[in-house]
Ligand SMILES: Nc1nc2c(c(=O)[nH]1)N=C([C@H](O)[C@H](O)COP(=O)(O)OP(=O)(O)OP(=O)(O)O)CN2
């Protein structure tokens with residue numbers, strides 16, 4: 001079975017290294033689809049749509065009417081501080097592909113127990129930036145767990 005929930009927000013970003021327009025600060029009406037696969041439980045649901053919304057609502061709220069900034073884009077970060085503008089820093093460039101990756105990491109960090117409890121097998125996200133372009137990314141829960149364990153081991157060694 002598959003279930004999906006859509007999220008929408010207005011945001012701005014730029015790709016500083018781009019040479020064909022996207023280096024300029026510009027806005028998108030972002031649309032994100034989060035699709036989960038797994039068996040249907042005894043209550044006839046894979047996972048309650050409302051629970052998917054609850055998990056991602058804080059992230060979408062933080063991104064709405066905000067500027068997404070790559071942590072390496074120090075010029076834009078300075079401008080955000082100067083303007084006291086709402087912004088959200090990502091650990092990598094603000095491409096559609098990386099936003100998909102970030103959403104999956106966010107779900108892993110904030111809802112792994114829930115996903116395991118509901119026997120979700122995989123997460124598929126689709127991020128639409130404009131009418132004509134989107135990126136998708138799919139990760140299995142087993143891959144996510146392995147990633148989290150690796151991260152924990154790496155953190156333990158750097159302490
Ligand atoms: N693989 C990717 N390519 C591009 C990304 C991206 O995230 N991943 N992002 C951009 C720009 O930020 C922009 O959002 C998209 O630009 P564009 O393709 O020009 O979108 P339009 O809808 O305006 O396209 P038209 O064909 O002009 O209508 C660029 N590339």
Ligand SMILES: [Zn+2]
Pocket residue numbers: 013022026028129
């Ligand atoms: Zn863009």
